[in-house]
Amino acid sequence: MSNHKCVLEYGMLAKRLKERRELIGLTQTELGQRVGRTKQQIYRYEQGENEPDATTLALLSKELGASADYLLGLTDDPQGHLSEAELPPDEQEALLAYRAYKAGNSQRIMGVLAKVAPNSP
Numbered sequence: 001m002s003n004h005k006c007v008l009e010y011g012m013l014a015k016r017l018k019e020r021r022e023l024i025g026l027t028q029t030e031l032g033q034r035v036g037r038t039k040q041q042i043y044r045y046e047q048g049e050n051e052p053d054a055t056t057l058a059l060l061s062k063e064l065g066a067s068a069d070y071l072l073g074l075t076d077d078p079q080g081h082l083s084e085a086e087l088p089p090d091e092q093e094a095l096l097a098y099r100a101y102k103a104g105n106s107q108r109i110m111g112v113l114a115k116v117a118p119n120s121p
Contacts, residue, residue, distance in 0.1 A: 012073030014048035020064035020071070020078075021046075035059040 021031050021042075028042040035056060044050040045060075052060060061068045067080025084092060098109060 011048050013051060013071055014046050016066070016071045016073070017042075017060065017064070018046040020066050024065065026063075031060075031063060034063045 021028070026034075027039075028046070029039040031037075032039050032042045036059070037052075037056065041050065045052055057068050057071065061071060064071070066078040067075070069075045069080040070078045084095065087095065101109065
C-alpha cells in the first residue's frame, strides 16, 4: 500500500480531454485517428473509464495543443510550465538576481516591481 497522496483531481484528465477536443472542433473519431486509438477508446478516456499510457498522453497533448501537465490538472495554464531555459535572456537574468537577493527581501522586491509595472498581474 502506498503512502503517496494523489495530487491529481479525480476526473480532471477526462474533463480536459473532452473540453480541448471540442474546443478545437475534433470528433472522437478524428482525434482517435490522429493518435492511433479508436473512437471507443477516446470515449473511454473522456468518461474516465480508462487512462492513456504515457505515449498516448504525449500524442493527445500535441494534438490538443495543451501540455500534459494541463490535461492532468497539474496546472491551469494549457501551455504548461516554462522551464528557465525557455525564458527570454532578460527574464532569466532577472530571475537569477531575484533569487540571489530574495533572502528576507522578497516583499521589498515585489513592492519595487509593483511601482514600475502597476498594471501587471
